[in-house]
Amino acid sequence: MEIQLSMLILEVRDLATSVAFYRDLGLDVPDPVPGRPVVIHRMGSGVSLLLTTSFAATYDPAWTRPAGGYQQLLEFYVGEDSVVDQRWADLVAAGHPSRMPPTQTTGPYAAMVDDPDGNVVLLTSDEAARVDTDDA
Template identity: 75%
Template sequence: MELQLAMVLLEVRDLDASIAFYRRLGLDIPDPAGERPIVIHRMGSGVSLLITTQFASAYDPAFERPAGGYQQLLEFYVGEDALVDAKWTDLTSAGYHGRLAPTQTAGPYAAMVDDPDGNVILLTSDEAAAPGD
């Protein structure tokens, strides 16, 4: 069996703020079920995005939030260049921190914006990131 990326888990400070961000990004994030501080969205690619406030902190006694900077980027394929521009404008106009305005990089046309916890979201029109059929 080939190893597959099944889920990306984000340990966040404010679940509601994160849900609002990822919905604005364009994901159909559900409401949390009951009192559980967790939501899961399965994307067409098969990878799930799990957002929670209490997984790593509950099960890893050595868990510490990064003090600064970022350690990863989450790339979201949004389609053509104009859609990268539109999503960047929508998110930064809503007050989210823009890290890199839309530009042609050495690779894809891309932009970067921070989610509420400082996770860097890479918006691209890179066909290599498009979900397969």
């Protein structure tokens, strides 16, 4: 069996704030269930995005929240260059810090913003990141 990435788990400080950000990004993230510190959104690619406020702290006694910088980029293929422009503008207008305005890099056309916990979200029109290539 081929090993596959099935879920990306983000430890967040405030579940409602993170849900709002990823909804602003364009994901159909469900409402949290009262009393549960987690929400899961399964994307069309089959990969799930899980937002939680307590998994690592509960099960890894050595876990600490990173104090600065970032260790990963979450790349979201959003479509055409104009969609990258619009999503970036909407997120920045909503108060999310921009790390890079829409730019033609040496690779894809891309922009970067921070989510509420400082995770860097890369918005691209890079066809290599597209998963629904059968939909023509």
